[in-house]
Amino acid sequence: MVFFVYxxxxxxxxxxxxxxxxxxxxxxxxxxxxxxxRLLFDPSFHAAFRNTLxxxxxxxxxxxxxxxxxxxxxxxxxxxxxxxxxxxLLPMSLSFVVTAIFWSWMYNPRIGLVNEVLRSLGxxxxxxxxxxxxxxxxxxxxFALMWQFSxxxxxxxxxxxxxxxxxxxxAARIDGASTLRLYWRVIVPQLRASTMSxxxxxxxxxxxxxxxxxxxxxxxxGASADILSVMMYRVAxxxxxxxxxxxxxxxxxxxxxxxxxxxLFVQYRRGEL
Amino acid sequence: xxxxxxxRPSIIGVDVSRVALYAALLAMVLFYLxxxxxxxxxxxxxxxxFRTTTPFALPPLGEFTVDAWGTAFDRLGxxxxxxxxxAVPATVLSALFGSxxxxxxxxxxxxxxxxxxxxxVAGVFIPYQAVLVPLTQFWSFVDLAGRLPISAVDQYEGLIxxxxxxxxYGVPICTVLFRSYYATIDDEMLEAARLDGASAATIYxxxxxxxxxxxxxxxLIYQFTxxxxxxxxxxxxxxxxxxxxxxxxxxxxxxxxxxxxxxQMAGAFVAALPTLVVYVLFGEQFAKGVAGET
Numbered sequence: 001m002v003f004f005v006y007x008x009x010x011x012x013x014x015x016x017x018x019x020x021x022x023x024x025x026x027x028x029x030x031x032x033x034x035x036x037x038r039l040l041f042d043p044s045f046h047a048a049f050r051n052t053l054x055x056x057x058x059x060x061x062x063x064x065x066x067x068x069x070x071x072x073x074x075x076x077x078x079x080x081x082x083x084x085x086x087x088x089l090l091p092m093s094l095s096f097v098v099t100a101i102f103w104s105w106m107y108n109p110r111i112g113l114v115n116e117v118l119r120s121l122g123x124x125x126x127x128x129x130x131x132x133x134x135x136x137x138x139x140x141x142x143f144a145l146m147w148q149f150s151x152x153x154x155x156x157x158x159x160x161x162x163x164x165x166x167x168x169x170x171a172a173r174i175d176g177a178s179t180l181r182l183y184w185r186v187i188v189p190q191l192r193a194s195t196m197s198x199x200x201x202x203x204x205x206x207x208x209x210x211x212x213x214x215x216x217x218x219x220x221x222g223a224s225a226d227i228l229s230v231m232m233y234r235v236a237x238x239x240x241x242x243x244x245x246x247x248x249x250x251x252x253x254x255x256x257x258x259x260x261x262x263x264l265f266v267q268y269r270r271g272e273l
Numbered sequence: 274x275x276x277x278x279x280x281r282p283s284i285i286g287v288d289v290s291r292v293a294l295y296a297a298l299l300a301m302v303l304f305y306l307x308x309x310x311x312x313x314x315x316x317x318x319x320x321x322x323f324r325t326t327t328p329f330a331l332p333p334l335g336e337f338t339v340d341a342w343g344t345a346f347d348r349l350g351x352x353x354x355x356x357x358x359x360a361v362p363a364t365v366l367s368a369l370f371g372s373x374x375x376x377x378x379x380x381x382x383x384x385x386x387x388x389x390x391x392x393x394v395a396g397v398f399i400p401y402q403a404v405l406v407p408l409t410q411f412w413s414f415v416d417l418a419g420r421l422p423i424s425a426v427d428q429y430e431g432l433i434x435x436x437x438x439x440x441x442y443g444v445p446i447c448t449v450l451f452r453s454y455y456a457t458i459d460d461e462m463l464e465a466a467r468l469d470g471a472s473a474a475t476i477y478x479x480x481x482x483x484x485x486x487x488x489x490x491x492x493l494i495y496q497f498t499x500x501x502x503x504x505x506x507x508x509x510x511x512x513x514x515x516x517x518x519x520x521x522x523x524x525x526x527x528x529x530x531x532x533x534x535x536x537q538m539a540g541a542f543v544a545a546l547p548t549l550v551v552y553v554l555f556g557e558q559f560a561k562g563v564a565g566e567t
Contacts, residue, residue, distance in 0.1 A: 002389075002392060004404075004438075004441035004442065005392075005396045005399060005404065005441070005442065005445070006392065006396075007407075008403075008404035008407040008408060008411070009399070009403050009404060009407075011407035011410070012403055012404060012405075012406055012407050015406055015407065015410075026410075070301055073294060073297055073298055073301075074298070076294055078294065078295070078298065082557075084298055084302060085560070086556040086560075087302050087305055087306060088301065088302075088305050089556070089559070089560055089563065090305060090306075090309070090552060091305060091308075091309075092563065093498050093548050093549070093551075093552040093559060094502070094545050094548065094549075095501070095502030095503075095504070095520055095523075095544065095545060095548070096502065096504060097502070097504050097520045097523050097524055097527075097541075097544065098502075098523070098541045098542075098544060098545045099308070101312075101523070101527050101537050101538070101540070101541040102308040102309065102311075102312050102538070102541060103308060104527075104537075105308075105311065105312065105315065105328065105534050105537065105538065106307075106308050106311070106328075108534070111323070111324060111328065112328065113307060113308075113311050113327075113328040113329060116327055116328065147304070147305065147308070151305065152563055155560055155563055155564050156564060159564055200398070201398075204398045204400070207400045208400055208401065208505075210402070210504075210505055211503070211504040211505055211520075214504065214505075214508075214524075215504070215524050215527065218528075228402075229400065229402050232402045232405070233402070233405075233505075233509075236405065236406055237405075237509060242406050245405075245406060246406045248402075249400075249402040249403045249404075249405065249406070250403065252400045252402050252403060253399065253400060253402075253403035256398055256399060256400050256403075257395075259398075260395055260398045264391060264394060264395060267394075268387070268391070
């Protein structure tokens, strides 16, 4: 395992220092950071980097918010809780390939469900060509990914809510706090650990969202929706610029490390490892 | 939890806020099911049918057909078989290795344990892109078919490579899942066995493994879905079309029948069928696997 994962990352780093392109084997004779300088001046890298950040943040925040809301609703001793929870989590068991196909149909500009619903609500003016208009592409992706993963946030938050003793709700009631205040001031702050662990997993899913975009757009999502994981695949496996692709992959790895490093550190300090 | 949080009954005896609560929950059910439902309805329509009706409407009489399903099965059939050949062994092996690693990291004491554990946990979160180029290099260097001149290896080389890769990258998450479970095993019991002279291997086989049945269920189900659903490793590591797994086949089907939404939807359901069945039967275990990832 350690060889496959960490050995491969180290190897990937070395490859990113070569100038390896095209067919044939890499030459490890002269190593340089040329590929990284190239990244700095590549406009398509800038676009992909920016989109990746936007996707990360928007997707994580939106999924957490929806997941928290649903978890609070589910935590009111409702009937059929298990059934409802199972339905909410269902999208997560599906492959990105499957969900991307569903959403390409949902977003169909003429006869897709999204625009149909908007028209039937009298909001026909809001219909868009969601997946081809550069202005809405990324937002449409974020929304679809939220659909797929907010159920996951719900599961994490529900476990967090169940761990909060009943007495706290009652105490806040007696103090005359409104429901909204109760949740905002008393309950949500205690869910910090749930938020953090869910956010880490979401960020990693977003970094891996390659499959979803690849099915929708192939290797060229266009500057408005290109993300690093797609760019890496395009550069390395489509244009066979292996070294350059490896450099993009190292950036992606550094981003993942930037998120999980602090998380693991906190977990370690709390003695939860 | 606390009913007080949900408001009090109104005078007419109907709890208004409860009704609103159920309405909101139902709306969310519709939201999560809408793409699946309109996909399913569309899969049973003729091209005219899906162009002229609302996506979620049931197929009108005369526009109902199962043609799309037949074509989808034809196109994806060999992909389904290949995915099963690849995913089942990979799932079982990664769970087994994960269980062993978790036992070593939890119930045995040795130096450097925490460091290795950190590597395992971090391994869960690594973006696969960071290892793709070396992986293709590695497998072309290993050249299984060239080294092992057996016809089965030659025929399924891509699937074997893919399967082994999934095992390697599945072990970290399996280890994490097993570890949180093994941490709850009573240490005194293991200690007693140790004092009776049982070796670490015997303790694992006689005590830990039999206790692991529930967590094996969780891990197997979660891993199976993950491995079945993957596209990235499959497109990079498998080049032989006869070894194509179902996610790749589905992606190609989508690319070659661009406007035929009924066929695309039927294909999506065919490819998702095993995971859907597993999810419907073992949703509880899947949820536990999901929660355990944190």
